[in-house]
Amino acid sequence: MTSQPTPTKAAPAPGGPGEPGGGLQAGLKNRHLTMIAIGGVIGAGLFVGSSTGIATTGPGILLSYALVGTLVVLVMRMLGEMSAANPTSGSFSAHADRALGRWAGFSIGWLYWFFWVVVLAVEATAGATILEGWVPAVPQWGWALIVMIVLTATNLVSVGSYGEFEFWFAGIKVVAIGAFIIVGALAIFGVLPGVHADKAGVGNLSEHGGFLPHGPGAILTGVLLVVFSFMGSEIATLAAGESSDPQRAVTKSTNSIIWRIAVFYLGSILVVITLVPWNDPAIKEKGSYVAALDSLGIAHAGEIMNFIVLTSVLSCLNSGLYTASRMAFSLGERRDAPKAFARTTRRGVPMTAIVVSVVFGFVAVFFNYKFPDSVFLFLVNSSGAVALFVWLVICFSQLRMRKIIQREAPEKLVVKMWLYPYLTWATAALIVFVLGYMLTDTEHDGRTTVLLSLLVAAVVVAIAVVRQKLGAGSSSAAGPLASASRDEEQAEVGA
Numbered sequence: 001m002t003s004q005p006t007p008t009k010a011a012p013a014p015g016g017p018g019e020p021g022g023g024l025q026a027g028l029k030n031r032h033l034t035m036i037a038i039g040g041v042i043g044a045g046l047f048v049g050s051s052t053g054i055a056t057t058g059p060g061i062l063l064s065y066a067l068v069g070t071l072v073v074l075v076m077r078m079l080g081e082m083s084a085a086n087p088t089s090g091s092f093s094a095h096a097d098r099a100l101g102r103w104a105g106f107s108i109g110w111l112y113w114f115f116w117v118v119v120l121a122v123e124a125t126a127g128a129t130i131l132e133g134w135v136p137a138v139p140q141w142g143w144a145l146i147v148m149i150v151l152t153a154t155n156l157v158s159v160g161s162y163g164e165f166e167f168w169f170a171g172i173k174v175v176a177i178g179a180f181i182i183v184g185a186l187a188i189f190g191v192l193p194g195v196h197a198d199k200a201g202v203g204n205l206s207e208h209g210g211f212l213p214h215g216p217g218a219i220l221t222g223v224l225l226v227v228f229s230f231m232g233s234e235i236a237t238l239a240a241g242e243s244s245d246p247q248r249a250v251t252k253s254t255n256s257i258i259w260r261i262a263v264f265y266l267g268s269i270l271v272v273i274t275l276v277p278w279n280d281p282a283i284k285e286k287g288s289y290v291a292a293l294d295s296l297g298i299a300h301a302g303e304i305m306n307f308i309v310l311t312s313v314l315s316c317l318n319s320g321l322y323t324a325s326r327m328a329f330s331l332g333e334r335r336d337a338p339k340a341f342a343r344t345t346r347r348g349v350p351m352t353a354i355v356v357s358v359v360f361g362f363v364a365v366f367f368n369y370k371f372p373d374s375v376f377l378f379l380v381n382s383s384g385a386v387a388l389f390v391w392l393v394i395c396f397s398q399l400r401m402r403k404i405i406q407r408e409a410p411e412k413l414v415v416k417m418w419l420y421p422y423l424t425w426a427t428a429a430l431i432v433f434v435l436g437y438m439l440t441d442t443e444h445d446g447r448t449t450v451l452l453s454l455l456v457a458a459v460v461v462a463i464a465v466v467r468q469k470l471g472a473g474s475s476s477a478a479g480p481l482a483s484a485s486r487d488e489e490q491a492e493v494g495a
Contacts (some may be wrong), residue, residue: 039170080254
């Protein structure tokens with residue numbers, strides 16, 4: 001499947017949902033894609049969730065982050081191989097459609113969409129909590145509503161407006177973490193002017209019970225706590241389909257992910273646990289990054305981090321809405337969703353896909369306020385393991401797609417998975433192991449998350465299989481390797 005080309009004949013004037021247009025357009029600039037790729041690996045979970053991982057695992061949390069980071073690098077390498085050969089708004093869902101069958105593309109596409117509309121509710125609530133603390137006159141639900149409406153409006157204008165907002169959101173995150181690492185490193189080595197960090201020192205990595213105070217098994221527990229903060233790395237491959245040079249964008253983001261994870265995750269966490277002992281109560285009470293800034297005597301550390309976390313939340317909301325709508329667009333383009341999802345305005349905006357995603361996001365926000373411990377908890381847990389399902393599908397898709405590309409268009413293999421197929425199989429085995437280990441975790445709801453996610457996945461797969469047997473939808477997704485007749489059929493979707 002390929003993005004529909006811009007037609008030479010002007011589409012009808014843009015207007016309401018479902019209005020036909022010319023398909024997605026190349027509205028993202030190189031600087032947008034660069035920052036989307038960099039910021040995509042920096043989620044709010046890094047700032048908020050890292051404290052639990054550090055307190056549970058100790059300095060060994062570095063190994064947990066390194067293990068998950070390696071997993072993400074390998075998965076992104078596989079996805080980069082397929083996306084460089086066939087850049088598309090459906091990314092891994094479209095690749096699964098062609099490599100594994102329509103049931104796979106349908107299932108993983110809808111599960112991924114479901115994951116992100118739930119994330120919209122989670123992040124909107126998190127952002128509203130911070131904003132209410134600053135302006136208590138506006139209730140929390142009011143802030144959630146305002147944030148959702150503003151970001152929906154930016155996504156409805158054009159893909160360029162999404163890219164511009166994300167450029168600045170991601171830029172703030174990148175600058176903040178970069179400054180934190182530099183200031184923290186200077187303090188650790190005692191060369192930061194005016195600051196005497198009493199607790200700082202490399203000894204914090206081995207003292208206070210050792211590097212693994214809770215034993216080697218804590219590394220795997222740490223993996224369960226940090227794995228979901230990496231979700232979002234794949235957004236760059238979806239966004240590449242709306243750039244002027246998708247292949248170059250995918251190749252660049254794939255090749256740079258190693259240093260991005262090394263610097264932003266491993267680098268910043270190393271600074272945290274070197275500045276403050278892992279068992280310092282402040283890490284759990286205030287949060288790891290606030291505790292680290294407080295240890296340096298930096299004034300208003302909590303408010304500074306709240307601003308950075310809010311920026312990360314808004315970035316995640318912005319990208320989450322974009323990602324959910326583009327996946328819905330791709331599903332509509334492949335006849336796995338209502339045809340209206342694949343229609344765009346003259347600006348190349350899939351308005352119906354955006355509006356439907358936002359509506360489900362608002363419904364989830366409502367459940368969060370009215371039924372937080374029942375309905376909303378079910379939604380969160382039942383979507384929690386989707387990240388691992390997506391990565392597993394990417395592995396199996398790449399095993400098949402490599403052979404297809406080598407047979408039909410070997411010149412498109414500009415990005416190659418290392419040590420194929422052995423490293424792909426090893427990665428898939430590691431993901432299955434993590435899922436299996438989660439089933440043993442009752443303390444952090446790992447078992448509940450996997451079981452509920454499997455239940456939802458089983459329902460979606462069953463629907464996909466029934467649809468396939470009934471002949472619903474079109475034939476397998478088109479791509480640059482598919483036939484011309486299939487491309488023509490796909491092009492009719494947005495007409």
